[in-house]
Amino acid sequence: MATTAYNTTLNALSAVPSGSVVLMQAVNDEDLGGMASAAKSRHIANYLVNSFGGDSYGLAQVCADPTHYVGAWYLDPAGWGPVLLSIVMDEMNGVKVPQNTNIAGYEVTHSTPFLHCK
Secondary structure (H helix, E strand, O other): OHHHHHHHHHHHHOOOOOOOOEEEOOOOHHHHHHHHHHHHHOOOOOEEEEEEEOOHHHHHHHHHOOOOEEEEEEOOHHHOHHHHHHHHHHHHOOOOOOOOOOOOOEEEOOOOHHHOOO
């Protein structure tokens, strides 16, 4: 949850020496947004965020704040259906499923054309 991530990060950043560079990564875009908000609240000037997941919130942050949101590991959530649906159906039918789902990701930045950042 973004609120928990914000509060936890706000507390953790109190121990970061002034002038430090902070790299942020989280399990999803919303938690990472909470962490980035905490850095702003603590007036951390040098923090870098690499979003994770590629949902609309995270990608919008890459466009809105390219100084801090340096990119996103884009997992193309809209493309998961064909991969995950077949795995879930197999698992429900007792079929052994692979540990690797082959959901490929790639790094996108403010200048990646499909983001249409201005």
